[in-house]
Amino acid sequence: MYFTALLAGVLLLSACSADDASSEDAADSDVADPTVVGSDETTTTAQSAGEAETSAGIDEVQPAQPVAGGELVYGLEAESPQGFNVAAWFCGPSCRMVAKSVFDPLLVVTSSGTMKPYLAESVVPNSDATEWTITARSGVLFHDGTAFDAEAIKANLEARTASPIYADAFANVESVTVVDELEVLVTMKAPWSVYDRWLAGPAGYMMAPSMMAAEDGANNPVGTGPFIFGEWVLDDRLTVEKNGSYWQEGLPYLDKVTFRPIPDGIARVASLRAGDLDVMQTDQDELIAELRGVDGVRTVESQLFGESNFYNFNSTRPPFDDIRVRRALVMATDVDQLNELRGFGVSLVANGPFPPGTLGYLENPGVPSFDPDAAAELIAEYEAEVGEVVISLMTTQSPSLLKNAQIVQEMWRTVGVDVEIEQVEFTEFISRDVTYDFDLDDGRLFGGNDPDLQYRWWIGGQVGGFTDPEIDRLVGVVRAATDPAVRKTAAEDINRRFAEQSHYLFTSWTVWVAAATDEVGTLNLSFDDGEVVGVVLGDHFLTETSLNL
Amino acid sequence: VTVLVALRVGRIASVILAVTIVTFLLMRALPGDPAQALLGRGASPADLEEVRADLGLDSPPIQQYGNWLWGAVRGDLGTSYRTGRSVTGLVVERAPVTLELVALSQVLALMVAVPLGLWTAHRSGRRLDKATRAVSMGLYSLPGFALGTLLVQVFAVRLQWLPASGFVPWSDSPAGHLRAMVLPVLTLAAWQAAMYTQLLRSDAANILNEEYIETARFKGLSTRRILFVHTLKPGSLSLINMVAVNVGVLIGGAVLIEVLFAWPGLGRLMVDAIAARDLMLVQGGVLVTAVAFVLLNALADVLTRRVDPRVQGNGSR
Numbered sequence: 001m002y003f004t005a006l007l008a009g010v011l012l013l014s015a016c017s018a019d020d021a022s023s024e025d026a027a028d029s030d031v032a033d034p035t036v037v038g039s040d041e042t043t044t045t046a047q048s049a050g051e052a053e054t055s056a057g058i059d060e061v062q063p064a065q066p067v068a069g070g071e072l073v074y075g076l077e078a079e080s081p082q083g084f085n086v087a088a089w090f091c092g093p094s095c096r097m098v099a100k101s102v103f104d105p106l107l108v109v110t111s112s113g114t115m116k117p118y119l120a121e122s123v124v125p126n127s128d129a130t131e132w133t134i135t136a137r138s139g140v141l142f143h144d145g146t147a148f149d150a151e152a153i154k155a156n157l158e159a160r161t162a163s164p165i166y167a168d169a170f171a172n173v174e175s176v177t178v179v180d181e182l183e184v185l186v187t188m189k190a191p192w193s194v195y196d197r198w199l200a201g202p203a204g205y206m207m208a209p210s211m212m213a214a215e216d217g218a219n220n221p222v223g224t225g226p227f228i229f230g231e232w233v234l235d236d237r238l239t240v241e242k243n244g245s246y247w248q249e250g251l252p253y254l255d256k257v258t259f260r261p262i263p264d265g266i267a268r269v270a271s272l273r274a275g276d277l278d279v280m281q282t283d284q285d286e287l288i289a290e291l292r293g294v295d296g297v298r299t300v301e302s303q304l305f306g307e308s309n310f311y312n313f314n315s316t317r318p319p320f321d322d323i324r325v326r327r328a329l330v331m332a333t334d335v336d337q338l339n340e341l342r343g344f345g346v347s348l349v350a351n352g353p354f355p356p357g358t359l360g361y362l363e364n365p366g367v368p369s370f371d372p373d374a375a376a377e378l379i380a381e382y383e384a385e386v387g388e389v390v391i392s393l394m395t396t397q398s399p400s401l402l403k404n405a406q407i408v409q410e411m412w413r414t415v416g417v418d419v420e421i422e423q424v425e426f427t428e429f430i431s432r433d434v435t436y437d438f439d440l441d442d443g444r445l446f447g448g449n450d451p452d453l454q455y456r457w458w459i460g461g462q463v464g465g466f467t468d469p470e471i472d473r474l475v476g477v478v479r480a481a482t483d484p485a486v487r488k489t490a491a492e493d494i495n496r497r498f499a500e501q502s503h504y505l506f507t508s509w510t511v512w513v514a515a516a517t518d519e520v521g522t523l524n525l526s527f528d529d530g531e532v533v534g535v536v537l538g539d540h541f542l543t544e545t546s547l548n549l
Numbered sequence: 550v551t552v553l554v555a556l557r558v559g560r561i562a563s564v565i566l567a568v569t570i571v572t573f574l575l576m577r578a579l580p581g582d583p584a585q586a587l588l589g590r591g592a593s594p595a596d597l598e599e600v601r602a603d604l605g606l607d608s609p610p611i612q613q614y615g616n617w618l619w620g621a622v623r624g625d626l627g628t629s630y631r632t633g634r635s636v637t638g639l640v641v642e643r644a645p646v647t648l649e650l651v652a653l654s655q656v657l658a659l660m661v662a663v664p665l666g667l668w669t670a671h672r673s674g675r676r677l678d679k680a681t682r683a684v685s686m687g688l689y690s691l692p693g694f695a696l697g698t699l700l701v702q703v704f705a706v707r708l709q710w711l712p713a714s715g716f717v718p719w720s721d722s723p724a725g726h727l728r729a730m731v732l733p734v735l736t737l738a739a740w741q742a743a744m745y746t747q748l749l750r751s752d753a754a755n756i757l758n759e760e761y762i763e764t765a766r767f768k769g770l771s772t773r774r775i776l777f778v779h780t781l782k783p784g785s786l787s788l789i790n791m792v793a794v795n796v797g798v799l800i801g802g803a804v805l806i807e808v809l810f811a812w813p814g815l816g817r818l819m820v821d822a823i824a825a826r827d828l829m830l831v832q833g834g835v836l837v838t839a840v841a842f843v844l845l846n847a848l849a850d851v852l853t854r855r856v857d858p859r860v861q862g863n864g865s866r
Contacts, residue, residue, distance in 0.1 A: 425579075
């Protein structure tokens with residue numbers, strides 16, 4: 001009985017952790033490309049166009065006169081057990097909510113896609129993007145009283161370069177040099193035109209050098225942010241308190257924020273409805289559908305830069321090393337029906353790795369249409385040459401992913417493909433995924449508004465194991481080219497190439513929601529020119545949030 | 550007596566040792582790499598090797614277990630891979646939360662089950678007995694998390710009398726602490742009260758047919774005295790053992806309640822640790838629950854013998 005209870009718990013929690021961990025992969029992706037938003041190519045689907053105001057993650061509520069004070073209780077979808085050393089560990093949406101309260105990023109990306117210096121005074125490349133000059137905002141202090149200066153920036157950037165989670169992406173950094181008290185020069189090995197986009201995510205959150213040096217620093221975060229870390233009881237609550245000396249005068253409004261990790265989505269919604277929480281985050285379609293109908297609660301929905309949900313073909317071995325089988329499964333999958341059946345129609349049907357608003361998005365990149373007859377012919381042709389197609393679909397213990405798997409299993413059976421569903425724990429899942437010990441698995445990845453943020457996943461076919469020199473070339477262009485038009489073309493070509501080669505089977509783009517009660521003021525961060533930063537990839541700032549006291 | 554105590558202690562120690570060895574072997578046998586779980590998808594082989602070395606996973610299994618056991622004997626259960634925190638500290642932090650939840654749920658369950666079990670045994674076949682059996686069957690078949698969700702929807706969401714989730718330390722607010730306790734304790738106690746009631750009813754019904762009970766009735770003893778004195782004591786042997794087993798199980802197994810109510814309990818800590826292959830934390834948690842389990846069973850043996858001196862050490866007469 002003891003082990004039965006434990007096993008049941010494992011099943012329940014693995015479902016949560018699978019989702020959390022996959023969203024963590026998109027952690028450093030919340031940056032935007034101003035060159036594409038609003039262009040003709042970014043025409044949204046009917047669903048997103050109809051919800052343009054909310055789907056961009058912008059909160060419509062803006063109190064005329066915010067009142068200072070009060071404690072806000074925030075329901076997070078997960079705990080951050082590894083702490084808040086954002087250079088050392090992936091920082092998922094829940095981690096980023098806390099991190100954005102304690103740390104400030106060097107830059108931010110507004111909901112219209114504009115890059116804005118934030119904690120940095122400026123971040124500027126030279127003409128060929130081989131050098132970047134970062135200038136610190138002067139007069140800013142970390143919570144420990146030390147100055148935010150060039151040395152602090154250097155320590156932070158070097159920590160990223162040395163970190164296992166950023167090493168691949170940041171291998172292009174040659175050196176970080178302190179120029180003067182406030183200025184740092186970052187020299188690249190090769191041109192990197194979009195380095196700044198990384199610095200708007202956790203890679204650009206500035207931690208105090210004292211925190212990075214401390215043995216227990218991850219559990220005692222120190223930054224320059226609007227709130228100062230208070231107390232943390234793992235799996236229960238983490239509190240932050242108002243930074244009275246914040247560099248943005250008059251902010252924040254809240255005296256205190258208590259973050260509560262509530263991994264069970266139903267419990268999180270119940271807590272919001274019961275008044276235990278003021279705000280909560282989620283990306284679960286069924287919860288979003290429910291929250292939309294709750295009186296006294298508003299949903300701030302964000303489809304911007306969302307992660308892609310997809311099936312990942314293992315191209316290193318049969319049968320998915322053959323494009324005919326990959327293509328057949330793409331043609332055998334009715335993604336519209338899949339989205340309706342499993343996602344309440346909340347998520348956007350995906351046609352590639354780039355959702356609307358992201359550089360590279362195309363209304364029609366050329367994904368093969370749903371055509372079970374043609375799919376069956378391809379399978380028959382392959383089987384006549386090579387042999388029967390019997391595959392295993394590896395998934396985690398998430399109920400929603402299992403439901404997806406069962407739906408596609410039935411779709412693929414009709415074209416002559418026998419699929420065995422294999423449910424494994426997330427730790428086993430990720431170990432087997434990275435060692436290509438699977439036929440087919442599911443994933444949620446590629447979130448972010450610039451294709452360069454996927455560099456480490458696609459270069460050399462890291463995710464899926466495909467060998468595609470054309471993808472490698474295009475990813476290189478996206479990283480290095482300084483001409484926005486060249487980058488745009490390359491990104492769109494990546495999209496077309498994925499559609500043509502069927503390296504992945506894309507099903508939907510994630511929708512993130514922050515749901516707040518009517519007592520809560522705006523979730524936006526605003527600028528004098530009218531630009532705002534709203535909810536992106538599940539997190540947002542609380543700097544200007546207030547309570548109706 | 551000293552020899553008996555020594556034998557008993559030796560037996561307990563060997564059981565606990567065996568449990569930790571089996572746990573260690575099981576965790577080693579599970580597929581999945583703790584280093585990969587920590588670093589995620591993008592880690593290079595060199596990074597993974599470095600983390601494995603940091604975690605001590607590169608040494609031979611026997612050495613890993615030996616190091617852990619030597620630390621455990623000295624009160625150091627090591628460091629959790631996943632959190633970087635002391636396992637001893639985490640267990641000490643979590644154990645009181647779970648122990649309070651389990652203890653209160655047992656008290657509540659017994660407060661309901663003892664009078665109801667005795668009374669339905671006394672009035673066997675009557676309406677209350679039938680109704681109690683029907684309700685008990687319903688509670689058996691209703692999973693704990695379903696009952697909890699139902700209670701949350703009624704008392705937290707609709708009526709807003711109680712919080713839907715969260716643990717409030719007594720030191721922060723005694724009233725808040727008690728309010729936060731109500732729904733989790735009620736959820737956990739409900740099916741156990743049903744189980745205990747039926748168990749006691751069954752045993753008590755047999756005892757009520759004994760000749761000495763008839764004699765007591767002829768002597769004019771009150772029904773209350775017959776039930777609570779002459780029936781409860783011999784009728785509670787199974788109940789005592791069942792409570793002991795349940796408490797042991799729930800110390801590590803109240804995880805569904807802890808997840809549903811977002812409580813920082815021991816079960817949730819363990820399940821997260823297993824999922825992340827946090828070997829040190831799993832070992833520490835299993836050690837604590839195994840010790841609790843064995844001690845509770847020993848306590849149950851002692852109580853059983855007090856209740857009925859004819860009972861032997863193995864719980865049989």
